Amino acid sequence: MTETGVWLIGARGNVATTAITGARAMARGETDTTGLVTGRAPYSKLALPDIEGFVFGGHDVRERSLLETARGLSENGVPKPDVVEEVADDLRAIDDRIETGTAINCGTAVDDLADRESLEDRLAVGEVVDQIRDDYESFGRGHDLDRLVVVNVASTEPPLEDPDRYDTREAVERAIENDDRELPASALYAYAALVDGHPYVNFTPSTGSALGGLEELARERAVPHTGRDAKTGETLVKSALAPMFAGRNLRVKAWEGHNILGNGDGKVLEDDRNKAGKIASKGDVLSSLLPDIGHNRVRIDYTPSLDDWKTAWDYIHFEGFLNTEMKMQFTWEGSDSALAAPLVLDLVRLLAHADEHDESGLQPQLASFFKAPLGVEEHNLSRQFAMLDEYVERHTTEVMSE
Amino acid sequence: MTETGVWLIGARGNVATTAITGARAMARGETDTTGLVTGRAPYSKLALPDIEGFVFGGHDVRERSLLETARGLSENGVPKPDVVEEVADDLRAIDDRIETGTAINCGTAVDDLADRESLEDRLAVGEVVDQIRDDYESFGRGHDLDRLVVVNVASTEPPLEDPDRYDTREAVERAIENDDRELPASALYAYAALVDGHPYVNFTPSTGSALGGLEELARERAVPHTGRDAKTGETLVKSALAPMFAGRNLRVKAWEGHNILGNGDGKVLEDDRNKAGKIASKGDVLSSLLPDIGHNRVRIDYTPSLDDWKTAWDYIHFEGFLNTEMKMQFTWEGSDSALAAPLVLDLVRLLAHADEHDESGLQPQLASFFKAPLGVEEHNLSRQFAMLDEYVERHTTEVMSE
Amino acid sequence: MTETGVWLIGARGNVATTAITGARAMARGETDTTGLVTGRAPYSKLALPDIEGFVFGGHDVRERSLLETARGLSENGVPKPDVVEEVADDLRAIDDRIETGTAINCGTAVDDLADRESLEDRLAVGEVVDQIRDDYESFGRGHDLDRLVVVNVASTEPPLEDPDRYDTREAVERAIENDDRELPASALYAYAALVDGHPYVNFTPSTGSALGGLEELARERAVPHTGRDAKTGETLVKSALAPMFAGRNLRVKAWEGHNILGNGDGKVLEDDRNKAGKIASKGDVLSSLLPDIGHNRVRIDYTPSLDDWKTAWDYIHFEGFLNTEMKMQFTWEGSDSALAAPLVLDLVRLLAHADEHDESGLQPQLASFFKAPLGVEEHNLSRQFAMLDEYVERHTTEVMSE
Amino acid sequence: MTETGVWLIGARGNVATTAITGARAMARGETDTTGLVTGRAPYSKLALPDIEGFVFGGHDVRERSLLETARGLSENGVPKPDVVEEVADDLRAIDDRIETGTAINCGTAVDDLADRESLEDRLAVGEVVDQIRDDYESFGRGHDLDRLVVVNVASTEPPLEDPDRYDTREAVERAIENDDRELPASALYAYAALVDGHPYVNFTPSTGSALGGLEELARERAVPHTGRDAKTGETLVKSALAPMFAGRNLRVKAWEGHNILGNGDGKVLEDDRNKAGKIASKGDVLSSLLPDIGHNRVRIDYTPSLDDWKTAWDYIHFEGFLNTEMKMQFTWEGSDSALAAPLVLDLVRLLAHADEHDESGLQPQLASFFKAPLGVEEHNLSRQFAMLDEYVERHTTEVMSE
Ligand SMILES: NC(=O)c1ccc[n+]([C@@H]2O[C@H](COP(=O)([O-])OP(=O)(O)OC[C@H]3O[C@@H](n4cnc5c(N)ncnc54)[C@H](O)[C@@H]3O)[C@@H](O)[C@H]2O)c1
Ligand SMILES: NC(=O)c1ccc[n+]([C@@H]2O[C@H](COP(=O)([O-])OP(=O)(O)OC[C@H]3O[C@@H](n4cnc5c(N)ncnc54)[C@H](O)[C@@H]3O)[C@@H](O)[C@H]2O)c1
Ligand SMILES: NC(=O)c1ccc[n+]([C@@H]2O[C@H](COP(=O)([O-])OP(=O)(O)OC[C@H]3O[C@@H](n4cnc5c(N)ncnc54)[C@H](O)[C@@H]3O)[C@@H](O)[C@H]2O)c1
Ligand SMILES: NC(=O)c1ccc[n+]([C@@H]2O[C@H](COP(=O)([O-])OP(=O)(O)OC[C@H]3O[C@@H](n4cnc5c(N)ncnc54)[C@H](O)[C@@H]3O)[C@@H](O)[C@H]2O)c1
Ligand code: NA
Ligand code: NA
Known part of the structure; x- marks a missing residue:
């Protein structure tokens, strides 16, 4: 089995913390697969990476530790206090792998909660991107990962105005080079992932990879990406x-x-x-x-x-x-986080699978996970599941016929 | 276009009255197809009999006239009083075509509301069946109908115990002959329909055609039937x-x-x-x-x-x-009746279509209409609609390729 | 029994129309006292003016007739269409007694719905007040009324800024004289009522009589007034x-x-x-x-x-x-209007009673009717009813001891 | 301050356990008075016994310990796990003071959960009563109590048929003497309390002290009692x-x-x-x-x-x-128990107060606590609170004028 890394943008937030806590609780036999779409038939038949083996890292702009976030959440009942304590050491270890990211164009609400100086405060946009690519790279190398999936679970950004100006890969790269300070953070993280071939999930309504230029890039690099805004309630x-x-x-x-x-x-x-x-x-x-x-x-x-x-x-x-x-x-x-967290893990597994099987670009079979599924018009939940069924059918038949 | 007759068992009840009132209101341009499944794409593309042309008749065991029922309902707002008055003459005319039926094994709750002597009070079971067949027959002849669809919208019967004893056509017919007074009314109406080739809909949870012996009969006569218990709320x-x-x-x-x-x-x-x-x-x-x-x-x-x-x-x-x-x-x-009535009309149209196109026996494509769809395990509404989509696809392609 | 006039500001609105329709339906025996607080014990023991004898008139700024409003409402089921037709002639007659009022400082939302030139468009504030007083006066004289109760059921105005500037009677009167165009319409209607001794009800959240200067005026003239914002849902x-x-x-x-x-x-x-x-x-x-x-x-x-x-x-x-x-x-x-309308009639009866029994100024016993009862801190509904119970107790004992 | 004992019938049930846990948590400063009626003004002004000083004991028919019940409840979130652990020693100590009671006429549902041989299995009714009196007595003596309040929080019994036969004290006492095995357990516990002057609360819909004969007894012994069926949701x-x-x-x-x-x-x-x-x-x-x-x-x-x-x-x-x-x-x-438990504590305090101030017999001022307040027709919550307000008013004035 290959080693799968999970890089969470917004790694100290509620969704990220609950996903990490849940994954580690599963690894320690403290909880089961309830709530995980990939935990049920027929999806459980796919050869997906084990959640128990996920290696976590990420970016954030806050100091509050993972363990503090987890304990705060547990005061509200999710996760339960004893589960948090069981995985406390894991959380501490993962916390050390969280780097400071960029909060450019995330709005004053995010600026208010940031208590680290974020990258753009001292770097040009091009340098910010280089730093992020470095962070991905060192993490992958450091943990000897076969694959790194980047997931945006950071706070929602204000919508980007006039996104058409970034409709080509070239336009995006020129903007980065020229220190265009209107690109939002989520697009920079997405660019840095795709350019180096890391599958990318946008769990939030922010821009992420939903720019013409980034879609072009993903196709060129043959890397799968998906989004946006997970559908949880x-x-x-x-x-x-x-x-x-x-x-x-x-x-x-x-x-x-x-x-x-x-x-x-x-x-x-x-x-x-x-x-x-x-x-x-x-x-x-x-x-x-x-x-x-x-x-x-x-x-x-x-x-x-x-x-x-x-x-x-x-x-x-x-x-x-x-x-x-x-x-x-x-x-x-x-519980917002209990609903969202398993989907983060599902999406990592399914995107890793897509990457493994050379399914690149947008992933329409994942439409059921999102409020605004990229590249898909279908919003009927049952029909969206039928799309995933077909994907699984296709891939399990392949496996069998191999 | 062919003339379609609609024979309603329980013709003076709420569902029947609302279906008739609605059909006549449509014929008079007083209302539209909202609430009719066959009124929406893609089903509206099928060549279905026009509701405006339906000829209504039926059985009941109560004296209360259709118009009285309609006015009673309209005090509750559905149908609106002015609509009832618009179709009052139609209701009066249809009322004259309602015959006294049988209430055998319908329970004391039904006996209490019956104010006509019902057929089994004076006839043996075999004679009851003959009378019902006669009623269907004279109606068809009298109105020069090409097709008569029989719909059970009578009060719910108590469940039949040990229905397996009627598992073959032979067993059913022997029971009728021997004046077996345990067969419920709904099964007698269904038998009388199927044996003479009339498509049959069981809108209620009562037994109706859901006996092994009646399914056998329907296959032999190549007549379509469907049920049971319409799914409305x-x-x-x-x-x-x-x-x-x-x-x-x-x-x-x-x-x-x-x-x-x-x-x-x-x-x-x-x-x-x-x-x-x-x-x-x-x-x-x-x-x-x-x-x-x-x-x-x-x-x-x-x-x-x-x-x-x-x-x-x-x-x-x-x-x-x-x-x-x-x-x-x-x-x-x-509103119970406003939800149920259009489905009665939909089912008549779709069953007439099936009959026209030699789709006999159980009609799995109609599963979305029922709480306990006969012969279908699927209860997922979207998948049930997908079954009807496929049927329509198949039949519209045929039409086009003709 | 004395003749009671009811002057409705916003007479063609939903609340007014439903109150009038209901009063006339009661007069014609078409409905009962359900929903009327004064229709239940112990309040029904008070000697209150009969609703059946109320004479209605009012101001509005729209052309739409009472009958049109009533028919529009009845499409929504309240009042029932047949009730509206029963009282149609009454509505027509009352419509002739509706005068054009003032919409000064009612905001653009009201300006948009006004289709009459309202008084302030052509008159100074002092003249507006004189016109309103004239309207009350001629109505009273024309119908030989013993008492006229003015009720504000016009659209909600934007809140008045800095109401303290009108804290004395003198300040209010000076403002009117000097054509101060910041006084809102509701205050002008209220002033015109109180200065001539007409009891005044403010059914809305608008300013109405809730100015220090108007409270002073009411006390001086020994006239009862009450408000504000009826509590209906x-x-x-x-x-x-x-x-x-x-x-x-x-x-x-x-x-x-x-x-x-x-x-x-x-x-x-x-x-x-x-x-x-x-x-x-x-x-x-x-x-x-x-x-x-x-x-x-x-x-x-x-x-x-x-x-x-x-x-x-x-x-x-x-x-x-x-x-x-x-x-x-x-x-x-x-139904907003069905909840509000009977309270309008209750308040007219109870304010007429107060006036008859020299209970002037604010009427704390009416607190249960209002969201923001003037001069009362108590918001507990049961305790508010207890205040009305005491009032009734006091006044029925009086009657008995007379 | 005097020592108040609280004797709970059904002491190992949810309500009892939560009341005890809450009282001990208050004593240890782990929680506040939210949810306690006697914790708010104006009732907090009465001189009531401190909850922190309550000494608990009781009867039950189950073995399951208080601590087990408390831990079971805490899996559901109420009380919180850490609070239970804080008071675990207290619960263990109180558990030792729980005696086996009687389950006579409590129905098979209670028999099913009883895992101790209950008193009536081996004793005549008169002996059962003597044993219960002894239990109260030794507890009071053992803990040097000034007052013992008995509270019925046992499972609901089936209603007693024909309760009029126990309409006099004499009839009750004769029945006990004659081993009349139709008296329900709750009435025996109540009799044993009242006859020795212990104030009695019936928190349940069971019979308890609601027999003519027990009311007579309470009046004769000048002991306060109250009930029945606490009003919690x-x-x-x-x-x-x-x-x-x-x-x-x-x-x-x-x-x-x-x-x-x-x-x-x-x-x-x-x-x-x-x-x-x-x-x-x-x-x-x-x-x-x-x-x-x-x-x-x-x-x-x-x-x-x-x-x-x-x-x-x-x-x-x-x-x-x-x-x-x-x-x-x-x-x-x-949470059923979180709603009920504080009322148990309130009622003990208020009944102790009544006893102290010679308010004997039924206690109408406590009507707000019960679904079926004994001796009170008033069910309006606000008016019931007004009755308690008056009681408090009366008693605080007394205190001040002393
Ligand atoms: N919970 C759900 O059901 C759900 C469903 C759909 C989408 N989402 C989205 O998931 C996201 C996370 O939600 P949450 O409840 O975890 O929020 P949260 O506020 O708990 O966590 C967000 C985290 O992102 C960090 N952050 C903000 N901007 C950043 C940036 N530019 N770079 C790195 N880190 C940054 C914050 O410091 C914080 O730790 C939100 O955008 C939310 O809309 C959540
Ligand atoms: N309304 C819905 O949403 C809905 C949904 C599913 C099923 N159904 C079923 O439809 C049926 C009719 O419902 P309804 O609201 O019209 O009831 P209803 O009581 O208004 O009408 C039933 C009519 O059937 C007649 N009747 C009873 N037994 C008869 C018999 N043996 N032969 C002939 N007539 C008989 C009665 O006299 C009555 O006129 C019920 O079985 C109901 O369970 C209704
Ligand atoms: N319906 C309720 O439950 C309820 C409860 C509390 C308060 N209210 C208040 O009652 C008022 C009336 O409500 P409605 O539903 O009848 O509204 P509506 O819009 O149906 O009627 C308002 C009427 O007032 C007229 N109007 C507006 N400004 C006027 C002015 N300055 N002079 C004369 N006429 C004027 C309008 O032309 C209209 O005919 C609103 O202020 C509302 O907030 C209603
Ligand atoms: N929780 C509420 O909101 C609420 C409100 C009103 C009334 N009540 C009443 O309070 C009572 C207790 O409720 P609970 O939730 O604690 O129930 P529970 O089942 O948790 O506890 C009842 C306890 O009573 C014991 N018991 C039963 N019969 C007994 C007997 N004859 N003698 C001694 N012990 C006996 C049982 O063994 C058990 O330990 C019930 O009668 C309930 O109806 C509860
Ligand atoms: Na790839
Ligand atoms: Na005493």
């Missing part, structure tokens, strides 16, 4: 439910989605600029699945006492036969 | 939502479904024996979609003030990564 | 529920209230300036009842398809013994 | 909310209450006989507060995965002005 439910209304020809007159959450993500999203990207990817799902929808709003509010828990209330006003008006409502109460 | 939502939990490998520890409804159906279901079949078909959906489910209960309660409206509250307790316990709840507030 | 529930948390020493960490509504009121409230006053009076209830509340937010969103219906979702996160975190949620689905 | 909310509907003259057409819970209490309540008493006391609240209610049902279902958590869903269908139908729904998600 309210939007997940929408993508399962909305097809029911469409299928039955019930006309949705209004779908109101109201999210309240309390963690660091919630705090950053309080800033309207950072929130913009999130709202967009959440809203698009419905307008795609229900083209005739009358009214479609998503709200995200910060409710400090909820900490890492998120509650969504959705209200669906719809019309049926004989102009009959009816209603459906749901509430969803989930 | 809470169970529909379950079949859309449960796959999401399965897909994400989230373990459902408990799914409590609590339904309150107020109409005649609710009243009959207050009787525990009549309720038994309903509970079973509602419960099976989850145990099929979530084989590891911990606890799965469905309650149906009668709340008189709700009249024809049904509210379901579902509470889903599930476990995710790192043994994290989370919750989802939903409420569904629907 | 979510806030009503809050005032009943919050004392339960306080009573049991359960600490509310967050109370999120999310309101969606679709009528004209909702549209005007979409304008953040008009919304400000509403949010304030809604929010204050909790901070008064739960001084230690951790987080308290109210949202009001416009969802067009809901028309006159309002849904509120409230999420209450609280802490109990041993630092245990628990949750309560509720949804409230009400 | 759904019913508490009902008693706060229902007065709002009554106050606004809104007619409740249906109130459906559906409770799911998962602990030992839930398991015992699965037995329809044990459930009967609970349903009755829950249902009565609404029929008292809303005499015109149309439909009123309470369901309690056992959902194992919820453990000590209870979720209630209530659906309220009501009618307002102009026959408008509207709806309110709520869900309540609470």
Whole structure:
């Protein structure tokens, strides 16, 4: 079995910490595969790298240690306190492999939480990129990795304006060279990954690899990448439910989605600029699945006492036969990090698999994981799973016929 | 275009009345196809009989006229009072074509609401069947119909015990001949339809054509039939939502479904024996979609003030990564008849189509319509729709290649 | 029995139209006293003017007739279409008694809906007031009224900045004289009422009589007035529920209230300036009842398809013994106008009673009707009702001892 | 300060264990008074015995230790694991003071969980009572207590049929003497307490002191007693909310209450006989507060995965002005034991106070604590609190004037 490295941008955040804690708890037999998509049939039949063997590292801009984050989370019940203590040594070791990254164009909300001087404060953009590539490189070398998957789980950036200017690889590289200080951090991390052939996952609504120029680069380097904005709660439910209304020809007159959450993500999203990207990817799902929808709003509010828990209330006003008006409502109460963390591990496994099997560029079979799946129009959750089923079918048949 | 007759068992009930009112309102341009599955792409591309041309008749055991039922319903808002008045003459005319049927083994709850002497009170079972065949026959002849589709929308019967004794066509026919008074009414209506080649829909949880002997008969006569228990509300939502939990490998520890409804159906279901079949078909959906489910209960309660409206509250307790316990709840507030009626019309159209195209026996492509689709294991709503998509694909390609 | 006139500011709006329709439907025996606080014991024992005898008139700035508004509302089910037709002639007659008012400082949202040139467009503030007084006066004379109660049910105005400048009667009168164009319309209507001794109700969050100078005026003229912002839905529930948390020493960490509504009121409230006053009076209830509340937010969103219906979702996160975190949620689905209209009639009756019995100035016994009861700190609904009980007790004992 | 003993019947159950753990956690400064009614103004002004000084003992019929119960509960989050460990020694010490009690007429559900031979298995009823009196007596003596308050927190018994036969003290005492084996355990514990002057609290829906003969006894011995069935969740909310509907003259057409819970209490309540008493006391609240209610049902279902958590869903269908139908729904998600435990401590304090101040017999000022307050018709929560306010007022004035 090959050694797989996982490089987390935002490595000390809630999602990253929960993913690491969970992976180490699995390695120590403290928990099982519940919540892992790759833990269930038929995906469990694929030859995927073992989570127990993952080697973690990453970038962050905060000092707060992994263990502190994990203990903070456990006060809210996830992960449980005893699990955190079981893996405390692992967390300490991994913490030493977290480097300072760049927070360029991440907005003042991120600047406020950063307590390290971030790279762009002292380096030109080109130098920032070189430093990041070096960090990836030394980590890979230092741990004798066969493959390094880079995952963006950093705070959501404000949307990039006019992204078309970076539509070619050349435009991106010229910008980096010329110290163009409008490229956002997520795109720099993505560039640094793709240029050196590291598979890249954008778990967030930030730009990441979603620039024409980076897609071109990925194709040229034959490296797989995927994103964006993992679908973990309210939007997940929408993508399962909305097809029911469409299928039955019930006309949705209004779908109101109201999210309240309390963690660091919630705090950053309080800033309207950072929130913009999130709202967009959440809203698009419905307008795609229900083209005739009358009214479609998503709200995200910060409710400090909820900490890492998120509650969504959705209200669906719809019309049926004989102009009959009816209603459906749901509430969803989930631990944000417990929902997100296993998907990080799933995506690393599946992207490593794609890389191993020369599936490069965008990975449409991973659409079910994202609110705004790159390169895929399909938002129907069942159909998205069917795409992954087919991929697995194809790859397990191959294996058998080998 | 051919003339399609629709024979409704339970023709004066809420579902039947709303289906008839809706069909006539469509014919008069008073409403559109919202709520009709066959009204949306790609199904709207099939060459289906026009609803506007449907000729209605049926059996019932109550005197209350169609118009009275319609007006009663409209006090609850569905259909709207002005729509009922627009079609009042049509309802009066159709009322004259409703014959007295049989209520044998329908339970005391049905006996209580029957105010006509039903057929079995004065006839042997064989004679009952002959009378029903005659009723179908004279209706078809009288209206010069090319095809008659029989639909069971009568009150739910108590489940038949030991149905295996009717596993062959021969066993059924011998029972009828020998005046076996344990066959339920729904099976007699179904037998009478199939033996004369009339397509048959069982919209209810009652036995209907779900006997080995009747399936054999249908195959022999090459007539299509389908059922059972139309999926209109809470169970529909379950079949859309449960796959999401399965897909994400989230373990459902408990799914409590609590339904309150107020109409005649609710009243009959207050009787525990009549309720038994309903509970079973509602419960099976989850145990099929979530084989590891911990606890799965469905309650149906009668709340008189709700009249024809049904509210379901579902509470889903599930476990995710790192043994994290989370919750989802939903409420569904629907007009029972407005949800059911268009499906009656859809099923008539699709069964007529199947009959026209020699698709006989069970019709798996119609699984999405039912809580307990005969002959189909699949309960995932999206996959059920995919089955209908394929059918349509097959039949529209045929048409084009003709 | 004396003749009571009811002068409605915003007479063609939903609340006004529903109040008038309901009063006339009662007069015609088409509906009962359900929803009327004064229709239940012990308040029904007070000698209050009969609703059936109310004579209606009012101001508005729109052309849309009462009958049109009523028919529009009835498409949403409240009032029922047949009731509207029963009282159509009454509505037509009342419509003729509606005069054009002033919309000064009501914000652009109101300007947009106004389709009459409003008074301030052509008159100085002093002349506007004179015109309003004339309108009240001629109406009273024309219908031979013993008493005229003026009720503000016009659209919500943006809050008045720096209201302290109108803290004395003198300041108000000087402002009117000097054509001070910053006084809002509601205050002008209130001044015109109080100065001529007409009891005044402010049903809205607008300024109305809540200026020091107008309170002084009311005391001097010995006229009763009351307000503000009628408590009809979510806030009503809050005032009943919050004392339960306080009573049991359960600490509310967050109370999120999310309101969606679709009528004209909702549209005007979409304008953040008009919304400000509403949010304030809604929010204050909790901070008064739960001084230690951790987080308290109210949202009001416009969802067009809901028309006159309002849904509120409230999420209450609280802490109990041993630092245990628990949750309560509720949804409230009400017809805004059906909830508000009877209170308009109640308040007219109770204010007429107060006037009759020389209870002048602010009327603390009416606190249960308002989100921000003038001159009363008490927000506990039960205690507010206890205040009305005492008033009734006092006045029925008087009657008996006479 | 005097020494107060607390004798818990059902001492190893969830409520008892949480009360003891909480009291000891308070003594050790691990938690505060949140959730304690006596912890808030104005009740905190009464001179009540300190919880920190309570001396605990009790009866049970199970072997499972207090510490085991506490650890089991803490797996569900309440109390927190570290709090349990802090008080583990206290729990062990208290465990030694728990005696075997009687389970006579507690139903088979209780027999199933009992793993000790209970008193009535080997003793006549009179001897059982003597043993219980002895247990109280030795405990009081052994710990040099000034006062012993006996609290019934044992599993709910099936209702006693024909309780009128025990309407006099004499009838009760004759029954005990004659080994009448139909008296339920709860009444024996209560008799033993009252006859020796120990104040008695019935926290459960079981019979306890609610027999004519025991009330007579309490009056004769001048000892205070109170009950029954503590109001901790759904019913508490009902008693706060229902007065709002009554106050606004809104007619409740249906109130459906559906409770799911998962602990030992839930398991015992699965037995329809044990459930009967609970349903009755829950249902009565609404029929008292809303005499015109149309439909009123309470369901309690056992959902194992919820453990000590209870979720209630209530659906309220009501009618307002102009026959408008509207709806309110709520869900309540609470930790059963965290809600109940502080009330046990409150009631001990308040009953000790009553005893100290010669307030004997039934204690109407404690009505707010119970679903079926003995001797009180008032179910309006606010009015019940007003009764306690008055008591406190009376007693604090006394103190001051002394
Ligand atoms: N939790 C979910 O369900 C979920 C779902 C979809 C997407 N996401 C996204 O995942 C991301 C992480 O969420 P979280 O809850 O872990 O947030 P978090 O605030 O707990 O963690 C974010 C971490 O990123 C770090 N960071 C910020 N900008 C950085 C930068 N430029 N370079 C390196 N590190 C940086 C922060 O210091 C912090 O440690 C967010 O963008 C969120 O929107 C989360
Ligand atoms: N409404 C829905 O959403 C829905 C969904 C699935 C299934 N169903 C089923 O549809 C059926 C009809 O529901 P409904 O709401 O119209 O009920 P309903 O009570 O309004 O109507 C039933 C009618 O059937 C008649 N009837 C009863 N037994 C009969 C018999 N043996 N022969 C002839 N007539 C008979 C009754 O007199 C009545 O007129 C029920 O079985 C119900 O379970 C309804
Ligand atoms: N419906 C409720 O439950 C409720 C509760 C509390 C308060 N209110 C308040 O009652 C008011 C009326 O609500 P609605 O739903 O009837 O709104 P609406 O928009 O239907 O009616 C408002 C009417 O006022 C008129 N108007 C606006 N400004 C005016 C002015 N300066 N002079 C004269 N007429 C004017 C408008 O033309 C319109 O006809 C709002 O302020 C609302 O906030 C309503
Ligand atoms: N938790 C709440 O919110 C709440 C509210 C109101 C009333 N109650 C009542 O409090 C009681 C206790 O609830 P719980 O959750 O602690 O239940 P539980 O099952 O955890 O505990 C009950 C205990 O009583 C013991 N027991 C049973 N019969 C006994 C007897 N005859 N003598 C001595 N011990 C006996 C059992 O062995 C068990 O240890 C129940 O009657 C319940 O209905 C609880
Ligand atoms: Na590659
Ligand atoms: Na005493």
